[in-house]
Amino acid sequence: MIETHAHDISGRRDLRVAVLLPCYNEEAAIAQTVAAFREALPSAAIYVYDNNSSDRTVEFARAAGAIVGRERMQGKGAVVRRMFADVEADIYVMADGDATYDAKAAPAMIAALVEEQLDMVVGARQSEVEAAYRRGHVLGNRLLTGLLARMFGRSFSDILSGYRVFSRRFVKSFPVLSAGFEIETEISVHALELVMPVSEQVTRYAARPEGSTSKLSTYRDGWRILRTMVNLYRSERPVLFYGVLAGLLALVALILAVPLIVTFVQTGLVPRFPTAILIMGLLTIATLCIFAGLILDTVTKGRREMKRLAYLAFPAPGAGGLGVFKSGGIG
Secondary structure, eight states: EOOOOOOOOTTTEEEEEEEEESSSSOTHHHHHHHHHHHHHHHHHHEEEEOOSSSSHHHHHHHHOOEEEEEEOOOSSHHHHHHHHEEEEEEEEEEEEEESOOOGGGHHHHHHHHHHHHHHHHHEEEEESSGGGGHHHHHHHHHHHHHHHHHHHHHOSSSSTOOOOOEEHHHHHHHOOOSSSSTTHHHHHHHHHHTOOOOOEEEEEEEOOOTOOOOOOOHHHHHHHHHHHHHHHHHHOOOOHHHHHHHHHHHHHOOOHHHHHHHHHHHSSSSSSSHHHHHHHHHHHHHHHHHHHHHHHHHHHHHHHHHHHHHHHHOOOOTTTOOOOOOTTTTO
């Protein structure tokens, strides 16, 4: 395990803060990003985890004073999994290495996490320049955010934000399964399903520096995020998921059955016997879907209880007489 450098908060106990920056080909922005977080959080340890970059990202990150790690498995989710496993801290600040997120907002986000004993604070992006957002990304973010709210009953205003502050108990109890950019969606659903205390803060979002390009594909990654949301809904809401599927199958069976029922009432005959077999097959599958949902709901509740116990094994941020973290910075 890698441990951050400790520093004193209000003379009461050590609070270790780690800044985590997953990177892939960010030589144009990584030094600027590290410098910005170093200025905002002078005593925090800054980690840059490289994901098979073909440029000079690692060299520039080291020159800027960051602790550099590597993850060979491609994908942002794989990098986050490695960072969460490797780095030991009390508070984790995660951002991208492209200099788009406002590092100056980090102290206030940490202050909210500690003072309110939250487990995650999301930096909801507010762009002041049109170049910061691609139109497809804006529309996709709104659609996916709205869909998540419908699926899970509540959501964040920016579920795809990569700027987040976590407690130690969130990071060390989160079973990262995603491989790519769908990691933010998985993080959001994990917090919602365990009913963690979370909040959002609006933060500035800037355009990338010249020479830095987005690695997010609007359509490919948008589809992967949507698929992840459906899979999470299936695993976390099995009764509703399989209930809807059973309802659709039963509806199709009913539509097909109406002409047969009318004909049978009028003539006493069933002329389209294969259709009747199909109807019975659809109703049988619908019944099996209902039972599958009920069985999987029991499994889901047991798994959620285990995740909740793993989460509660760590103390809340700010517990045990932890001093207040002032928004002016650390140290």
